[in-house]
Structures are given as structure tokens and as C-alpha cells.
Amino acid sequence: MYQIDFQKKAHIYFMGIGGISMSGFAELLHEEGFTVSGSDQKETTLTTHLEQLGITVKYGQCKENITSDIDLVVYTAAISKTNEEFIAAQEAGIPMIDRAEMVGQVMKNYSRAIAISGTHGKTTTTSMVSHIFLAAQLDPTISVGGILKAINGNLRVGKSENFITEACEYTNSFLKFHPTISLILNIEEDHMDFFKDLADIRHSFQQFTNLLPDNGLLVINGDITNHEEITAQCKAKILTYSTANENCNYHAANISYDSLGKGGFDVIENGNNIGHVQLAVVGEHNISNALSAIALARSLHLDMTVIQEGLAAFTGTDRRFQYKGELSGITIIDDYAHHPTEITATLEAAKKYPHKNTWCVFQPHTYTRTKAFLDDFAKALSKADKVVLADIYAAREVDPGDISSADIMEKIKELGTEAYYFPTFDEIENFLLKNCVKGDLLITMGAGDVVKIGESLLGL
Numbered sequence: 001m002y003q004i005d006f007q008k009k010a011h012i013y014f015m016g017i018g019g020i021s022m023s024g025f026a027e028l029l030h031e032e033g034f035t036v037s038g039s040d041q042k043e044t045t046l047t048t049h050l051e052q053l054g055i056t057v058k059y060g061q062c063k064e065n066i067t068s069d070i071d072l073v074v075y076t077a078a079i080s081k082t083n084e085e086f087i088a089a090q091e092a093g094i095p096m097i098d099r100a101e102m103v104g105q106v107m108k109n110y111s112r113a114i115a116i117s118g119t120h121g122k123t124t125t126t127s128m129v130s131h132i133f134l135a136a137q138l139d140p141t142i143s144v145g146g147i148l149k150a151i152n153g154n155l156r157v158g159k160s161e162n163f164i165t166e167a168c169e170y171t172n173s174f175l176k177f178h179p180t181i182s183l184i185l186n187i188e189e190d191h192m193d194f195f196k197d198l199a200d201i202r203h204s205f206q207q208f209t210n211l212l213p214d215n216g217l218l219v220i221n222g223d224i225t226n227h228e229e230i231t232a233q234c235k236a237k238i239l240t241y242s243t244a245n246e247n248c249n250y251h252a253a254n255i256s257y258d259s260l261g262k263g264g265f266d267v268i269e270n271g272n273n274i275g276h277v278q279l280a281v282v283g284e285h286n287i288s289n290a291l292s293a294i295a296l297a298r299s300l301h302l303d304m305t306v307i308q309e310g311l312a313a314f315t316g317t318d319r320r321f322q323y324k325g326e327l328s329g330i331t332i333i334d335d336y337a338h339h340p341t342e343i344t345a346t347l348e349a350a351k352k353y354p355h356k357n358t359w360c361v362f363q364p365h366t367y368t369r370t371k372a373f374l375d376d377f378a379k380a381l382s383k384a385d386k387v388v389l390a391d392i393y394a395a396r397e398v399d400p401g402d403i404s405s406a407d408i409m410e411k412i413k414e415l416g417t418e419a420y421y422f423p424t425f426d427e428i429e430n431f432l433l434k435n436c437v438k439g440d441l442l443i444t445m446g447a448g449d450v451v452k453i454g455e456s457l458l459g460l
Contacts, residue, residue: 002072002095004105006032010071014038015079015086017057018047022076022099024143024155025106030055031157039065039085049153063088070094074102077171078396100173103143103165107178110141110163114296115177117167117208118185118221119201120342121289124281125185126166127317128293130156132310136302138162146317146336170194172204175211181299182212183292184220184230190339193368193397205230212236219295221288222248239299241291243284246271250295252287261352263287267294267304275304280315283349319451321346325458329438331355332454338365338447340376346445347383355441360384361428361453363446364392364405371403378411381419384443386435387412388428389421393448425453432457 004012014026017038023046030036030053037056040047047057058065066073066088073089073096080086089096097105107113116126123146131150133140140162144154167174167182170191187205188198195201206229209218214235220227222240231238241250252265253273261282267274277294279286290311297307316322319336326332331353337346343362350358362381364370370377370392381387389405405421412419422428432453436442444454 001101002097004029004072004102004109006109009033009035011035011037011069012072012074013066013070013089014074015061015083016040016076016099017050017055018042018044019076019078019099020046020145020154021103021143022074023047023050024153025074025099025102026050026055027053027155028106028141028143028157037070061085066092066094068092072097074099098173098176100171100176103173104176104178107163107165111161112181113163113165113177113179114181114183115165115167115174115179116183116185117169117174117205118183119169119188119190120339120345121185121285122166122168123317123336124286124320125183125289125292126164128290128311128314129183129296130164131314132293132297132302132307133162133164135310135313136297136306140164144317146319148317149315150313167208169201169204169208172207174208175204177208177211179211179216180213181217181296182208182219182236183296184209184218184224185289185292186221186341187224187230188339188341189372190369192372193366202230206233209234209236217296217299219292219299221292223288237299239295241288241295243288243291250291250298252291255284255287257282257352259354261349263290267291269298274298275308277308277311279311280313282321282352283345285345285349321349324444324451324454325460327457330436330440330442332458333441333443334451334454335443335445336447337445338369340373340380343377343380343445344383346443347380350384350441350443353441356437356439357385357441359386359388359432359436359440359442361388361390361432361442361444361450362408363390363444363448363450364408365447366395367392367397367400367403370405370408374403374407375411377408378415381408382412382415382417384417387417387419388431389419390425390428390446390450390453391423393446393450395448425456428453429456 018040139158216236240248
């Protein structure tokens with residue numbers, strides 16, 4: 001198999017170069033001196049940024065784009081095997097690897113490669129670790145699945161041995177990685193269009209821990225049910241953390257929240273109070289995320305003052321309880337939550353935020369997830385005072401015709417919470433303008449394009 005080697009520059013072509021992850025790695029390899037080009041279906045802010053860097057981006061994917069000077073083709077899961085470029089590259093005999101394999105190969109070029117995994121919280125925790133490393137002046141290379149203000153984007157190219165990235169379990173892509181340090185934040189049912197059941201997911205995470213070298217490090221949430229089963233074959237050093245379990249290496253004590261719901265807590269390290277941390281992000285789930293980042297940082301002997309500085313500077317990434325603006329006294333927040341556990345965490349955090357009623361405008365993500373977690377979605381969303389549902393965002397799927405947002409609405413109503421469903425964003429916006437009042441908190445929520453509703457109301 002082709003191996004990306006930073007000492008041997010080559011021409012790498014990205015099919016689907018405009019994706020949040022693909023664009024970041026395209027930029028990284030460009031910065032490392034590789035010739036980089038690629039294609040995507042349409043122009044976006046990310047592809048425009050790549051073009052401004054000098055990377056050639058072709059719009060529309062046709063066989064003529066595949067030229068003889070290309071040494072390697074990288075493609076995303078969204079690229080069909082019937083894609084013209086894909087077929088042309090195969091026929092030309094050009095080495096081809098998928099995105100996950102590419103990330104894994106890039107990781108091999110760093111002596112400290114950090115992979116942050118879990119069903120929830122990957123982007124936020126990757127950002128927290130990044131902030132700590134920046135505060136410690138460790139000059140990390142960072143690839144994050146969102147826009148991080150501290151690096152003005154989703155990528156930072158450093159000149160040190162430190163590489164920080166997210167590791168997603170979907171299609172077992174993280175099993176192609178080569179980490180020296182791994183974090184496991186949580187393990188729950190998700191991506192049931194790929195995994196058979198929770199046991200199947202846990203097996204994948206167990207395999208993920210086995211990727212670590214003997215001198216590596218695993219930081220794992222001690223609240224994961226029977227986490228010892230996950231780490232049974234791991235030969236690396238293991239550290240545990242928890243927001244409450246005092247038997248873990250790291251836990252939080254004296255947890256408190258300010259008037260905006262931002263958490264503060266004392267860090268207990270192996271029974272010793274080593275200092276207080278004040279976060280600039282909301283919710284108990286972020287205290288848990290921060291603890292994992294602290295455990296990692298402390299394993300590298302970083303001082304608490306640096307850790308405190310890094311975490312205090314982290315105000316969140318785009319689409320994670322992101323303040324969008326205010327309209328006639330109505331506060332509008334946007335959040336990426338698209339799993340029942342994430343929705344619960346976000347709405348619990350919202351309770352600590354000053355407001356009258358909480359309106360949650362939710363756009364379900366994929367038909368398989370909606371069907372698998374129908375009752376759980378209803379239960380989680382009922383934590384809002386009023387729920388407005390948009391149509392399901394199909395993403396990679398085709399509508400099977402047996403599940404819709406109206407099904408969630410009925411379940412929520414059965415639980416005693418006001419719920420409404422409208423098939424278009426225009427109808428939702430008109431309804432909100434008529435019914436939201438000064439002092440209300442409006443949260444647009446989901447992994448699709450529901451953010452457009454709040455932005456449209458604000459005139460952004």
C-alpha cells in the first residue's frame with residue numbers, strides 16, 4: 001500500500017476536497033510541501049480558502065481531472081465506485097486510499113499522535129486539548145471537525161512532534177489510525193446503519209485501544225459501563241476520569257455554575273486537589289470533556305496554570321451551544337446535537353442559562369438514526385418547553401417512507417410537551433416569529449442545515 005512520507009513529496013489528489021476533514025488534510029499536506037489538488041461538486045468557503053492557498057480545485061467530477069502526474073488519490077466515503085474520477089484512477093493504476101487510511105498515514109509522521117474518540121464530544125475535546133497545547137507553546141498540528149477560533153479554521157500546521165485529531169468510529173474508520181495517545185470519551189449506540197448493536201460498537205473501541213503501542217497512553221471515561229472490558233487487551237498506560245467517581249485517577253469536586261451555566265470545578269488527581277478550573281463553555285458534559293483533556297495534559301507533565309489558561313480561553317467551536325445573536329429580546333443559540341444523549345446534555349445546560357421558555361428547533365439527522373432512537377429522541381427533546389421539528393436531514397440516505405419528524409412530534413406530545421412539525425424552514429421561521437417572546441431562548445439543533453433558520457431570523 002502507498003505510504004505518505006513527509007520526506008518524499010508527491011502529488012496527492014483529493015476526491016471530495018471540500019469536506020471539513022478532507023480540506024484540512026489537503027491544506028496540511030500542501031503546507032508540508034506536497035503538490036495537492038482535488039475536486040468537489042460545488043464551490044464553498046472551504047474550497048475557496050484552498051484555492052487562495054494555491055491548491056487547484058476542480059468543480060464537477062469527471063475522468064479528465066485524473067492526470068498522469070498524480071501519485072496518490074484520496075477519496076471520501078461519499079465517493080461512489082461508479083464515480084468517473086474513481087473509475088479513471090483505477091484504470092490508470094494510480095494508488096488509491098480512503099480518508100481514514102490517509103489520516104492514519106499522516107499520523108505515522110508524528111512521534112506524539114493524539115486521537116480523540118467517543119460517541120459524543122470529540123470536536124469539543126479536541127479543541128480543549130488544542131487550547132492547552134497552544135497555551136503550553138507546544139506548537140501542535142491540529143485537525144478538528146469544526147471551526148476553532150483559536151486557529152481561525154479547522155486546521156493548524158505546527159512544526160513539532162505533536163499531532164491532535166478526532167477519531168470517528170463510523171465504518172470503523174478509526175481502526176486505520178496510528179495513535180500513540182488515545183482518549184475515549186463515551187461509548188453509546190449510534191451509527192446503527194453500520195453497527196449491529198452496542199456490543200459491536202464496544203468491540204470496535206476495544207480494537208481501537210489495541211492500536212496503541214506499549215509505551216502509549218489511553219485516557220478513558222471511568223463511567224463507561226464495564227470499561228475494563230474495553231481496555232482488557234490494551235498494553236499502554238491507562239488513566240481513568242469521571243465527574244463523580246472518586247476511584248478514577250481524575251475526578252471533579254465542588255462543581256458549580258455561573259449565571260450563564262459555565263462550569264467550574266476542583267481537579268482531583270489521584271486523591272489530591274491540584275487546582276480549580278473555570279470553563280468558558282456550558283454544561284456538565286463539558287466538565288467531563290475537560291477532565292479528559294486535563295488527564296492527558298498532566299500525563300505530559302504540564303503545569304496546572306497552563307492547563308487553566310488553555311481551558312479558560314476555550315469559548316467553544318462553531319455549532320456547539322454557539323451564541324448566534326438576539327432578536328427582539330429572544331436569544332438564539334445553535335447546537336450540533338443530533339443524538340439523544342447530546343440533546344439531553346444541551347437542554348440540561350440550557351436550563352442554567354437565563355431565559356423564560358426554551359424553544360428547541362430540531363432537525364433529525366438520517367432516517368436510520370431517527371427510527372432507531374424514536375422514543376429516546378422524544379424523551380430528550382421533551383426537556384425543552386416547546387419543540388419545533390423540521391424534516392429529517394437525509395445526509396447519505398434515501399427516504400424509506402416509514403419514518404418522519406411527525407412521528408417524533410406525536411411521541412413528544414404524548415409526554416406532555418408542546419410540539420409542532422413544519423415541512424419547510426419558511427414555515428418554521430414564520431411560526432417562531434409569531435410565537436417566541438422576549439426573554440425566550442431559541443436553540444436550533446441538529447447536524448444538518450437547521451442553523452440556517454436562526455441565521456435567517458437574525459438576517460445573517
